[in-house]
Amino acid sequence: MPIRNPSVVRTIGIITRKGIPLSPPAEALYALVVREFRQEKSAKVPRKMAGREQSGT
Numbered sequence: 001m002p003i004r005n006p007s008v009v010r011t012i013g014i015i016t017r018k019g020i021p022l023s024p025p026a027e028a029l030y031a032l033v034v035r036e037f038r039q040e041k042s043a044k045v046p047r048k049m050a051g052r053e054q055s056g057t
Contacts (some may be wrong), residue, residue, distance in 0.1 A: 014030055022030060025028060
């Protein structure tokens with residue numbers, strides 16, 4: 001039996017060191033990941049990522 005529209009799920013996270021800002025390329029990657037998650041209605045932004053964006057750190 002053929003598989004139709006299989007669901008693929010992957011957890012993605014970004015780990016940072018407390019008190020150390022991200023480099024410009026890392027900040028750009030972070031912004032890209034958050035933007036892509038927000039565009040996908042079915043994907044959820046992990047709480048730590050959402051909190052990081054709101055606090056601006």
